Amino acid sequence: MSKTYSAADRVYDEVKELILSCELPGGELISEGEIAERCEVSRTPVREAFLRLSAEGWMRLYPKRGALIVPVGERESREVLEARLLVECHAVRRIVERPESVAALVEQLQANLDAHRAAAGDEFTRLDNDFHQLIVDAGRNSLLEDFYTSLGERRRRMTAASVHRDPAVSARIRDDHAALAEAIADGDADRFDALLQAHLSGVHDVRDVTR
Known part of the structure; x- marks a missing residue:
């Protein structure tokens, strides 16, 4: 048995x-x-x-x-992206209120970006997941961290589907992540919000994702 x-x-x-x-x-x-x-x-x-x-x-x-x-449906995609936008933007607003937290997070994000540039396949999607999870974890809200972690499998599958659909998406993800890290380094939460919205909409081909 x-x-x-x-x-x-x-x-x-x-x-x-x-x-x-x-x-x-x-x-x-x-x-x-x-x-x-x-x-x-x-x-x-x-x-x-x-x-x-x-x-x-x-x-x-x-x-x-x-x-x-079961395919990822349009409604599921939109709801996952809206949830991500809410949680990540909230986390960044909390992070920039604590300047001492910004430098540590940016260092972690830079290490992720360095690894991401040489990654492909499953390692690429794992690093994509990790990049965004680092941001949420730095927001220091354990309930939101747990919720965001629970979306991890859906996030990973959606990213893998986007990369399979269009290999050029990988380069866009790397470039977008670099811009998101720069916005955090500058303490510009509003710019991060706009960049993340464009990033999620573009990578996953879901238009007008809003909080």
């Missing part, structure tokens, strides 16, 4: 990672047999993993046909 559940956990982790990295893109139909062969397990742990992923909203099950990877 423990072996069955251990295999189900492994399949769950592997398939979820494929979804978050967009190696299994939204709208794709996959079968238990396909995943069982890929993960080198029987269909039983795959079925258990699929049920768990379905309960979390990552896939939709169709008996005898397979599982559909």
